[in-house]
Structure formats: C-alpha cells, structure tokens
Amino acid sequence: MNIRHAKTFFLGALVLCFLVSLFANQINSYWLFISYDIGINIILAVSLNLINGYTGQFSLGHAGFMAVGAYTAAAITNQFGELNPYLSIAVFLGALLAGGLLAAVAGLLVGIPTLRLRGDYLAIVTLGFGEIIRVVFQNMQSVGGARGLSVMHGWTNFFWAFGFAAVTVYVVTALVHSTYGRGFIAVRDDEVAASAMGISTTKYKVTAFVVGAFFAGIAGGLYAHSKQFITPGGFNFMQSIAIVVMVILGGMGNTIGVIIAAILLTLLPEGLRAIADIEHIPGIVTAHPFVWVSDTRMIIYSLLLIILMLTRPQGLFSLRKSLSK
Amino acid sequence: MTEFLQQLINGLALGSILALIALGYTMVYGILRFINFAHGDIFMLGAFAGFYLAPKVAMFLPMPSIGGGLAVMGISMAICAVVGILIEKLAYRPLRRSPKLTVLITAIGVSLLIEYTCQNDHVFGAAPKSFPTIFPEYHITQLSGLSLNSNQIIVFAVTLILLLALRFIVLKTKIGMAMRALSFNPEAAALMGINTDIVISFTFGLGSALAAAAGILFAVNYPSIDPLMGVLPGLKAFVAAVLGGIGNLPGAALGGVIIGVTETLVAGYISSTYRDAIAFGILIIILLVKPSGLLGKKEIEKV
Amino acid sequence: MKIWRGQILSAAVLAVSLFLSGCNKPPGESFATSDVIKVGEFASMTGSEATFGQSSHQGTQLAIDDLNAADGVLGKKLELHMEDDQSQAGQPATVVRKLISSDGVVAILGEVASSRSLEAAPICQENKIPMISPASTNPKVTEAGDYIFRVCFIDPFQGTVMANFSRKTLKLQNVAVLTDAKSDYSLGLAKFFKEGFVADGGKIAAEQNYSSGDKDFSAELTAIKAANPDGIFVPGYYTEVGLIALQAKQLGITVPLFGGDGWESSALVPIGGAALEGDYFSTHYSPQDTSPAVQNFVKEFKAKYNSTPDAMAALGYDSAMILAAAMKTAGTTDGAKVRDALAATKNFAGVTGKITIDANRNASKAAVILTINNGQFQYVQTVQP
Known part of the structure; x- marks a missing residue:
C-alpha cells in the first residue's frame, strides 16, 4: 500500500464505517460485537506491524500496552455517570487518548532496552515486560486487582472501532512511506548499513515502539468499552501471541495482508463454532456431525498455525520472498 | 537465622530443577539458535509418561525404589527423546532456512498444539493427576527445625550428574565436537563433512531427554501434574538459560540456581505477589547490564 | 496481473470464511425450535481453568440428560448449547452474545470464575435472559441486574x-x-x-x-x-x-x-x-451425604463419567435443575416470567442442599464443614445461613 492508496483507503473507510454505523442496530448483536473485535484487532495488528514488520524488531508484549490503555481509559470513564451524547463522545475520546499516551510512555520504557538487544533476546524481554505489566495490574487494588474492573459505559461502536482502525492504518502507512519513515525499513533491512549511512537507528527503534504502543493503548481503550469488563488475565502472553500471529500470517511489513489476517483470525474461531453447530448434512445420518469441532477448536487452530508457517512462512498474502538475509 | 537457612534450602531445591530444564533449553539454543518454546511441554510429557509408566514398571521392579525410579525416568527420557526428534523433523526442519520469527511462531504453535491436545478429555484431561511415589522418601529434620527432603537431594544429584555428563558429551566425544562445529558455523560444518541433520536430531533428542528427566523429578517433588505444568517452569528456565549466557552449560545451571534462590527469598521476605515478575525483572536487568549473560561470551557482530 | 493474485486469493478466503460463519441459522428459522427448549451454557473447557469448566459442564450435561429422560420441561426436550470460553477474558462476552443472538437460547448457565461471569452478566441483563452462575462467589456478579442468579453461596x-x-x-x-x-x-x-x-x-x-x-x-x-x-x-x-x-x-x-x-x-x-x-x-455438599438426591446424583455421575463428582459438578447440576424448576413453575420459557419464578425459589431440594433465592438473587443455603480423615471426607457440621 503506498501513500496515495492510504489516503483513498482512509477516506473510504471513514465513509463506509459511518454508513454502516447507521444500520448497526439492525445487525445481530453477536456479529456486531465480532465486528468491534475485528476493528480492534486491526488496530493491534497494524500497530504491531510497525514494530515487528517495518522496523524489524520483535515485540511479544503488545498485550501489555493494550492493558495500559484499557485500564487508563476505563478508570477515566468510570469517573463519569450518565452523560449526554456530545459530552460522552468528548469524555470517551479524551480517555482513549490518555490511554494511548500512557501506553506510549510504557512503549518508551520498553523501547530503551531495544537499543542493545535484538532477535530472540528482545522477544523474551518484551514478553517479560508484558508479564510485568500484567502482574502490576493484578496487584493494583484501585483498579480491582485480580478481581477485574467493570467498565460502566459500553461506548465502543462500529464507527469508533473502524474509524480508529482507519486512522491507525493511515498513520502507519503515511509514516513508513514518508521521507523520514524510510529509515524504519532501512533499520530492518540492515541495521549496520543504516547506521553507517547516518541514520539514527536508536531514534527509529524507539519511535516505532512509542507509536506502536500508542495505538495498542487506543485499542485497549476500545476493548475495555466493548467488553465492559477487564481483568489482568485478559492481557496475558496468549493475547500478545495472537497479535503476533496476525502480523506474521499477513506477511511482515505488508499492511493489507496484516489487515486481512486480523479479520480472518478473528472470524476463524467463530467459523469453527458455526461448523460445530451445523445440525445435519444431507446424506449423513448423525445429527450434529461436527460437534467434535467444539472440543478440538483450539487444537485445529494450533495445527493450522503450524501448517501455515510450514507452507507459507512469508505470510499468507505476501508476494515478496521471505525477508531473511 | 533458621528461617533464612530454610529459605536458602527451598531456593536451592527449586533452582536445581530450573537448572535441569535450563540445560535442555541451552543445548538446543546453542546449536540451533532458536527458542524451542515446546521444551516446557516436553517436560510435561515426560512427567505424564512417568505417570503412566510407573504402574507398568512396578510389575517388574520394586516401587518405590531407586532402581524402579531410575527405570521409569530412563524409559520416559527415551520416549521424550523420540518425541523431540519427531517434532524437529516434522515442524522445525522444513524451516531451517526461514527467518527466526517464523520458527519461533512454529514453536509456539507446537507448544499450543501439545497443550490443547493433552487438555482434551480423551487424552489426559485438564484435571491435575497425582504423581505416584517412585523414589523412596525420607525426611531429614534437624533439631533446629531445618528440614530437607530426600527428593530434593536426588534432584540436586541428578542435576549435577547430568551437567557433568553433558559437558563430557559436548567436549570429549565426536558427536559433541560436531555439535560445537555446527554451533560455530553450520555451513562450514556441513562442508567439513558433518551430517548436520543427524547432529541436530541428536541435539533435540538429548535436549528432550533432559526435559523428560526434569519433568519426572519435578513431579516427584511436586506430585500434582497437569497439561499446563510446563508453561511457567519453561519460561523461567529459559530466563535462567539467558541469565547464565545462552549456549553455556554451567551458565544455565548457575542461572537456574540464581533464579530459584532469588525468587524464594523475595517471596519469603519481601512480597510473594510479584513472584511471577521476579524472573523477568532479573532478566531485564541482566540483559541491560551484560547482554551476553553471566558466563556467556560476547558475540561480535560481523558486517 | 501477478500483483493482484494475492489480493484475489485473500478476498476469496475472506468470502468463504464469511460464508461459513453466516451458515448458522438465525433464531426462529430453525425447524427444531418448536419442539425443544434451548439452554445456553458457557464454560472454560480449555485453558488454564479447564478443570473447573469441564467439571461444571459435566454436571450441567447430566442434569439436562436427566430432565430429558423424564420427558423434559413443559412437554419439550431441553437442548444444551455449550460454548467454550478458553478460560480467556474477552471470550465470555462473545460467546454469550452468540448464544443469545444467534442460537436463540432462553437462559444462560455459567460460569465458575466470577471474572468471567461478570463479563457475561451485563449482556444477559440487557437482553433480559435469565443467567444462573453455578459457582461464582463474588457478590458483585448478581449486582449486575435482576436477571442474574447463582446457586452457590457468596x-x-x-x-x-x-x-x-x-x-x-x-x-x-x-x-x-x-x-x-x-x-x-x-x-x-x-x-x-x-x-x-x-x-x-x-x-x-x-x-x-x-x-x-x-x-x-x-x-x-x-x-x-x-x-x-x-x-x-x-x-x-x-x-x-x-x-x-x-x-x-x-x-x-x-x-x-x-x-x-x-x-x-x-x-x-x-x-x-x-x-x-x-x-x-x-x-456445599458431601458426596457421603446419605440423602437419596445426593446418592442418586453421585451414582449417575459415576456411571456416566467414571469419576466422583466434585463441588463444581454438583453446582453445575443444580444450576440446570433450578432453571428447569423455574420454567415449570412459570409454565413458559419467557425470560421475564422465568426470572420471576427463579426469584421466588424457596427451599429447592438440590444436590448441594436446600436452596432459597434471596432478595439479592443469591442462594441462601447451608454450608457443610468437612474434615479429612483416613483419606476420606468426613462430615463435621452444618452451618445454617
């Protein structure tokens, strides 16, 4: 996706989500909320793609940033009771922004060790940071600790979820394709050469972490106001892995691919649920022939993951050969 | 003072098990340069193999006894070695030339596959199972109140023996020399006529056998086993391996002991609520101060 | 040409997956609706707390089977729709919405963990679908609204x-x-x-x-x-x-x-x-309890699952039984009427004791204290609420 595509996409997406949000109350609430998950996952995957895909770092702690955003935004909006629509929008946006900013600060803290580490070491340190953030929230009694925090307002809707997804896609694309942003790709392709050419690799790495964390924080805020209940356990290592899988499946550094992967991976478990629910198939006598799928859904998911990695390691949608040197 | 000494013993006991898991981690990483996330799950499979084997072995050997216990451990190590070699052949070998990230994600996939499969009702089920007594148990309680368990001594002894055996294999045998060559430069090793596939299979088998031994000893000490028992020890053991300098055998053992002792002391004296975060905290500090680990050699980046 | 191949491929995959997910029938259109009552259940069948979810699900399933063996409720068979939430936060909200909006269940049973019940409770409340948690003991769970009940003490x-x-x-x-x-x-x-x-x-x-x-x-x-x-x-x-x-x-x-x-x-x-x-x-109960209800439950459970039921299984059983009783009392599966019948439950003879639903929709019932003697659970005393 180049910058001109990004602008068209951005405007198109905004118009589309405005139009769809007009009809939102006619959609089955299950699918409507799945669509929020899709929007949130697009934000998470595209923002992680900036860190992992474009800049070539490896973060396994994205759920930690998400947690910071979710808890900050929820703690802010919980201070308010019933509000009129305009005020609620203002409060909601302010809370999301605050969540994003605090997550960005966390991103800065995590970004600093990246100056010295790379590859697996970095992965394990970011994983550690993610876990530490989780344990900290688990012990923070003011936001409910391990018991979790009820979020009073369910303000996330189709417009906000996809509007912010569009903003994220636009900002990340615009950033990477700007003159300044070419540095991200230079850092990824050859860090030593990049620094020899006078590119401040440090600055680019930290910027990637801060911007990525900011949007993860926004996604966290949207998540909190969609599920209306958050616990530290929801932002664990498994959640980080799920986001990384979206990025890898979509193809590192391929924004369109990552968006499609985010959509597919959000729908996959629901699709498997639907298969398990099929009541009968013509020609097969037993009722619920696929009910075993509900037992083995996660086994199928992990098998698919391995098979995809083996058959298309460059991602489902990447046209380029693998990025390895 | 008694309390402090007791905490030290607790920490050493915990640390030596972590050390044992870390040895397997560091072996595989040293040769292949990738984090085998499924290591913790092989550790779990080792414990479950022991669980199902113990009644069978008891038909031929007295149980609990040192001989019977070692037999259970030996067979389960052999089973897990085969499982490890199979996993490497099916899942990792096709990816040998792929980027590290791809391999890491595949490893995570393998790990999830093992966990979810074992949690299924038709396999092991999610409920914890009680691990049978396979080694004779004695409690040594000193007058001053210090207590030590014979199982803890077994763990300590086995860790030490395996560490020495591994060092012998790596430093004194032909296959060990091949492993070192591979770890130094895979292409050059292949050119020198080393069959890399066999060496890597061997490494995986050895690493998985170590994980199985650790799984059995862990289950002997903490006789409640479940399909997710490998997740946390696996992560902590990896941290221990990095702490000691990854690829370095004595380093892994040292790292395990340090993590075990620190965790115990912090939990006992400061606060146990942050226990899970301690290992990662240590890791972050070490990597910031000395990224190559305590005993690791600094790697120079070649341009 | 080549550039678009990837995009076309992905669009095709997307379309197929959307088609698959769209396959399940919207509520009301299923031919089976008329002769069965659909009951939803969400439980942690996989993940870190799978052992509790599997247990409570076994109890619930046994109750549904028992009820169906006795000709169901209101002349209809019960159909249990169970969804796994993987012990993962965020999942309960999704699966409960699916059960309500797509499957069209008339009531929800679940969950063991309070944190996951708390996620589902506002959704059931909003849709006016009665929800009965078998084992969530956090007082906040039933505070989510007047459609949320539990069969355990708090x-x-x-x-x-x-x-x-x-x-x-x-x-x-x-x-x-x-x-x-x-x-x-x-x-x-x-x-x-x-x-x-x-x-x-x-x-x-x-x-x-x-x-x-x-x-x-x-x-x-x-x-x-x-x-x-x-x-x-x-x-x-x-x-x-x-x-x-x-x-x-x-x-x-x-x-x-x-x-x-x-x-x-x-x-x-x-x-x-x-x-x-x-x-x-x-x-809540002792499997050694000699009352016929408990002994019968333990016997049936052993026959079906080959293990002794634990507290979660017993509570899962009671959650389904108390729901069925309320439906019988109400004479309908209408959410509001079932809710009223549930709220009026008094001295329901469950496996886990006599259950009375109090004003806060919590189960008020006796606790038993057991001790462990020679490897067996032994009854010590009963504490009335």
Missing part, C-alpha cells in the same frame, strides 16, 4: 462461616492466611475470613500470597512457619491445596489447614495424601 457467607468455625470450634487465636493472588475467588474469601476472624477477637499472624499454577510454596510456608500461627487458612483451589498441605508437612508445620469449597474434589486427597489429615474445609 464469599461473605463462606468467609464468615470459616472464621466462626476456626474461632469457636477449633478455638484458634492466631492464624496465617495464604491467598491465591491471581484468583478473585480466593481474594474474596480471604477478605471476609480476615474481617470475621478479627471481629471475633482473633489475630492474623501472617499473610502470604501465591499464584494459581504455582507448584512451589515453600518460601511462603517457611515465612508462615516463622510467624508461628496455630492454624493456616488456605482459600484456594484443590489444584494447589494438595501441594500446599504436602509442603507444609515437609517443612514441619503441624497446625491444621482449613479452606473453602475450592478444596472439594476427588483429586485433592490423592495429591495431598496423609498431609491433609485433620484439615477442614467448608463446602
């Missing part, structure tokens, strides 16, 4: 029961509390136990925490031993309690351990063994 009751028991019956002065800091259940129970125990003139000698999933508790227990308590309150789950008892004895701690219904499981004694002798816990 933390304040159980915490106070154990405080009174340890203070009055065991005559303890000075106890240590070892809490699972990762579990809202354990934290809640510990809080109300401490309040009750201190109010009764007792003293808390030491407080330590662990995390569910831990296997080594020697550091915490050594610190507790140094504080020299005359009893240790361990409000955790059996998955850890067995090991805690074992390690306590190894460290030379001889004072009794006691805890709550999380202990109740046939897997507890095999793990803890002799180390658990003389320890106490409060729970």
Whole structure:
C-alpha cells in the first residue's frame, strides 16, 4: 500500500464505517460485537506491524500496552455517570487518548532496552515486560486487582472501532512511506548499513515502539468499552501471541495482508463454532456431525498455525520472498 | 537465622530443577539458535509418561525404589527423546532456512498444539493427576527445625550428574565436537563433512531427554501434574538459560540456581505477589547490564 | 496481473470464511425450535481453568440428560448449547452474545470464575435472559441486574462461616492466611475470613500470597512457619491445596489447614495424601451425604463419567435443575416470567442442599464443614445461613 492508496483507503473507510454505523442496530448483536473485535484487532495488528514488520524488531508484549490503555481509559470513564451524547463522545475520546499516551510512555520504557538487544533476546524481554505489566495490574487494588474492573459505559461502536482502525492504518502507512519513515525499513533491512549511512537507528527503534504502543493503548481503550469488563488475565502472553500471529500470517511489513489476517483470525474461531453447530448434512445420518469441532477448536487452530508457517512462512498474502538475509 | 537457612534450602531445591530444564533449553539454543518454546511441554510429557509408566514398571521392579525410579525416568527420557526428534523433523526442519520469527511462531504453535491436545478429555484431561511415589522418601529434620527432603537431594544429584555428563558429551566425544562445529558455523560444518541433520536430531533428542528427566523429578517433588505444568517452569528456565549466557552449560545451571534462590527469598521476605515478575525483572536487568549473560561470551557482530 | 493474485486469493478466503460463519441459522428459522427448549451454557473447557469448566459442564450435561429422560420441561426436550470460553477474558462476552443472538437460547448457565461471569452478566441483563452462575462467589456478579442468579453461596457467607468455625470450634487465636493472588475467588474469601476472624477477637499472624499454577510454596510456608500461627487458612483451589498441605508437612508445620469449597474434589486427597489429615474445609455438599438426591446424583455421575463428582459438578447440576424448576413453575420459557419464578425459589431440594433465592438473587443455603480423615471426607457440621 503506498501513500496515495492510504489516503483513498482512509477516506473510504471513514465513509463506509459511518454508513454502516447507521444500520448497526439492525445487525445481530453477536456479529456486531465480532465486528468491534475485528476493528480492534486491526488496530493491534497494524500497530504491531510497525514494530515487528517495518522496523524489524520483535515485540511479544503488545498485550501489555493494550492493558495500559484499557485500564487508563476505563478508570477515566468510570469517573463519569450518565452523560449526554456530545459530552460522552468528548469524555470517551479524551480517555482513549490518555490511554494511548500512557501506553506510549510504557512503549518508551520498553523501547530503551531495544537499543542493545535484538532477535530472540528482545522477544523474551518484551514478553517479560508484558508479564510485568500484567502482574502490576493484578496487584493494583484501585483498579480491582485480580478481581477485574467493570467498565460502566459500553461506548465502543462500529464507527469508533473502524474509524480508529482507519486512522491507525493511515498513520502507519503515511509514516513508513514518508521521507523520514524510510529509515524504519532501512533499520530492518540492515541495521549496520543504516547506521553507517547516518541514520539514527536508536531514534527509529524507539519511535516505532512509542507509536506502536500508542495505538495498542487506543485499542485497549476500545476493548475495555466493548467488553465492559477487564481483568489482568485478559492481557496475558496468549493475547500478545495472537497479535503476533496476525502480523506474521499477513506477511511482515505488508499492511493489507496484516489487515486481512486480523479479520480472518478473528472470524476463524467463530467459523469453527458455526461448523460445530451445523445440525445435519444431507446424506449423513448423525445429527450434529461436527460437534467434535467444539472440543478440538483450539487444537485445529494450533495445527493450522503450524501448517501455515510450514507452507507459507512469508505470510499468507505476501508476494515478496521471505525477508531473511 | 533458621528461617533464612530454610529459605536458602527451598531456593536451592527449586533452582536445581530450573537448572535441569535450563540445560535442555541451552543445548538446543546453542546449536540451533532458536527458542524451542515446546521444551516446557516436553517436560510435561515426560512427567505424564512417568505417570503412566510407573504402574507398568512396578510389575517388574520394586516401587518405590531407586532402581524402579531410575527405570521409569530412563524409559520416559527415551520416549521424550523420540518425541523431540519427531517434532524437529516434522515442524522445525522444513524451516531451517526461514527467518527466526517464523520458527519461533512454529514453536509456539507446537507448544499450543501439545497443550490443547493433552487438555482434551480423551487424552489426559485438564484435571491435575497425582504423581505416584517412585523414589523412596525420607525426611531429614534437624533439631533446629531445618528440614530437607530426600527428593530434593536426588534432584540436586541428578542435576549435577547430568551437567557433568553433558559437558563430557559436548567436549570429549565426536558427536559433541560436531555439535560445537555446527554451533560455530553450520555451513562450514556441513562442508567439513558433518551430517548436520543427524547432529541436530541428536541435539533435540538429548535436549528432550533432559526435559523428560526434569519433568519426572519435578513431579516427584511436586506430585500434582497437569497439561499446563510446563508453561511457567519453561519460561523461567529459559530466563535462567539467558541469565547464565545462552549456549553455556554451567551458565544455565548457575542461572537456574540464581533464579530459584532469588525468587524464594523475595517471596519469603519481601512480597510473594510479584513472584511471577521476579524472573523477568532479573532478566531485564541482566540483559541491560551484560547482554551476553553471566558466563556467556560476547558475540561480535560481523558486517 | 501477478500483483493482484494475492489480493484475489485473500478476498476469496475472506468470502468463504464469511460464508461459513453466516451458515448458522438465525433464531426462529430453525425447524427444531418448536419442539425443544434451548439452554445456553458457557464454560472454560480449555485453558488454564479447564478443570473447573469441564467439571461444571459435566454436571450441567447430566442434569439436562436427566430432565430429558423424564420427558423434559413443559412437554419439550431441553437442548444444551455449550460454548467454550478458553478460560480467556474477552471470550465470555462473545460467546454469550452468540448464544443469545444467534442460537436463540432462553437462559444462560455459567460460569465458575466470577471474572468471567461478570463479563457475561451485563449482556444477559440487557437482553433480559435469565443467567444462573453455578459457582461464582463474588457478590458483585448478581449486582449486575435482576436477571442474574447463582446457586452457590457468596464469599461473605463462606468467609464468615470459616472464621466462626476456626474461632469457636477449633478455638484458634492466631492464624496465617495464604491467598491465591491471581484468583478473585480466593481474594474474596480471604477478605471476609480476615474481617470475621478479627471481629471475633482473633489475630492474623501472617499473610502470604501465591499464584494459581504455582507448584512451589515453600518460601511462603517457611515465612508462615516463622510467624508461628496455630492454624493456616488456605482459600484456594484443590489444584494447589494438595501441594500446599504436602509442603507444609515437609517443612514441619503441624497446625491444621482449613479452606473453602475450592478444596472439594476427588483429586485433592490423592495429591495431598496423609498431609491433609485433620484439615477442614467448608463446602456445599458431601458426596457421603446419605440423602437419596445426593446418592442418586453421585451414582449417575459415576456411571456416566467414571469419576466422583466434585463441588463444581454438583453446582453445575443444580444450576440446570433450578432453571428447569423455574420454567415449570412459570409454565413458559419467557425470560421475564422465568426470572420471576427463579426469584421466588424457596427451599429447592438440590444436590448441594436446600436452596432459597434471596432478595439479592443469591442462594441462601447451608454450608457443610468437612474434615479429612483416613483419606476420606468426613462430615463435621452444618452451618445454617
């Protein structure tokens, strides 16, 4: 996706989500909320793609940033009771922004060790940071600790979820394709050469972490106001892995691919649920022939993951050969 | 003072098990340069193999006894070695030339596959199972109140023996020399006529056998086993391996002991609520101060 | 041409997956609706708390089978729609919406963990679908609205029961509390136990925490031993309690351990063994109870699953049974009427005792205190609410 595509996409997406949000109350609430998950996952995957895909770092702690955003935004909006629509929008946006900013600060803290580490070491340190953030929230009694925090307002809707997804896609694309942003790709392709050419690799790495964390924080805020209940356990290592899988499946550094992967991976478990629910198939006598799928859904998911990695390691949608040197 | 000494013993006991898991981690990483996330799950499979084997072995050997216990451990190590070699052949070998990230994600996939499969009702089920007594148990309680368990001594002894055996294999045998060559430069090793596939299979088998031994000893000490028992020890053991300098055998053992002792002391004296975060905290500090680990050699980046 | 191949491929995959997901029929159109009553259940069948979810689901399924064997409810068979939430936050909200909006269930049963029940409760409330949690003991769960019920007692009751028991019956002065800091259940129970125990003139000698999933508790227990308590309150789950008892004895701690219904499981004694002798816990029922209801349940459960039912299974069974009873009373499956019937439940003879639903939609029922004697759970006393 180049910058001109990004602008068209951005405007198109905004118009589309405005139009769809007009009809939102006619959609089955299950699918409507799945669509929020899709929007949130697009934000998470595209923002992680900036860190992992474009800049070539490896973060396994994205759920930690998400947690910071979710808890900050929820703690802010919980201070308010019933509000009129305009005020609620203002409060909601302010809370999301605050969540994003605090997550960005966390991103800065995590970004600093990246100056010295790379590859697996970095992965394990970011994983550690993610876990530490989780344990900290688990012990923070003011936001409910391990018991979790009820979020009073369910303000996330189709417009906000996809509007912010569009903003994220636009900002990340615009950033990477700007003159300044070419540095991200230079850092990824050859860090030593990049620094020899006078590119401040440090600055680019930290910027990637801060911007990525900011949007993860926004996604966290949207998540909190969609599920209306958050616990530290929801932002664990498994959640980080799920986001990384979206990025890898979509193809590192391929924004369109990552968006499609985010959509597919959000729908996959629901699709498997639907298969398990099929009541009968013509020609097969037993009722619920696929009910075993509900037992083995996660086994199928992990098998698919391995098979995809083996058959298309460059991602489902990447046209380029693998990025390895 | 008694309390402090007791905490030290607790920490050493915990640390030596972590050390044992870390040895397997560091072996595989040293040769292949990738984090085998499924290591913790092989550790779990080792414990479950022991669980199902113990009644069978008891038909031929007295149980609990040192001989019977070692037999259970030996067979389960052999089973897990085969499982490890199979996993490497099916899942990792096709990816040998792929980027590290791809391999890491595949490893995570393998790990999830093992966990979810074992949690299924038709396999092991999610409920914890009680691990049978396979080694004779004695409690040594000193007058001053210090207590030590014979199982803890077994763990300590086995860790030490395996560490020495591994060092012998790596430093004194032909296959060990091949492993070192591979770890130094895979292409050059292949050119020198080393069959890399066999060496890597061997490494995986050895690493998985170590994980199985650790799984059995862990289950002997903490006789409640479940399909997710490998997740946390696996992560902590990896941290221990990095702490000691990854690829370095004595380093892994040292790292395990340090993590075990620190965790115990912090939990006992400061606060146990942050226990899970301690290992990662240590890791972050070490990597910031000395990224190559305590005993690791600094790697120079070649341009 | 080449550039677009990827995009076309992906669009095709997307279309197929959307088609697949669209396959399930919208409510009302299914030909089966007319002759069955659809009941939804969400449980943690996989993931870190799978053992509790699998247990409660087995109980619920047994209840549904029993009801159907006795010609169902209102002349219709019951159909249980179970969804797995993987013990993962965020999932309950999704699966409960699916059960309500896509499957068209008339009531929801679940979950064991309070945190996951709390996620589902506002959705059931919003859709006016009665929800019955089998085992979520956090008081907040039923505060989500007047459609949310539970069949277990709540933390304040159980915490106070154990405080009174340890203070009055065991005559303890000075106890240590070892809490699972990762579990809202354990934290809640510990809080109300401490309040009750201190109010009764007792003293808390030491407080330590662990995390569910831990296997080594020697550091915490050594610190507790140094504080020299005359009893240790361990409000955790059996998955850890067995090991805690074992390690306590190894460290030379001889004072009794006691805890709550999380202990109740046939897997507890095999793990803890002799180390658990003389320890106490409060729970909902005793499988040794000679009443025909309990004996029948235990017999059927053993026949079906080849294991002794634990507390979660018994509560899962009761949650489905109490729902069926309310439907019979209401004479309909209409949400509002079933809700009213549930709220009016009095002295329902469940496996876990006589259940009366109070004004806050919590089950008010007796707790039993059991002790472990020769590897068996043995009845000590019943505490009325």
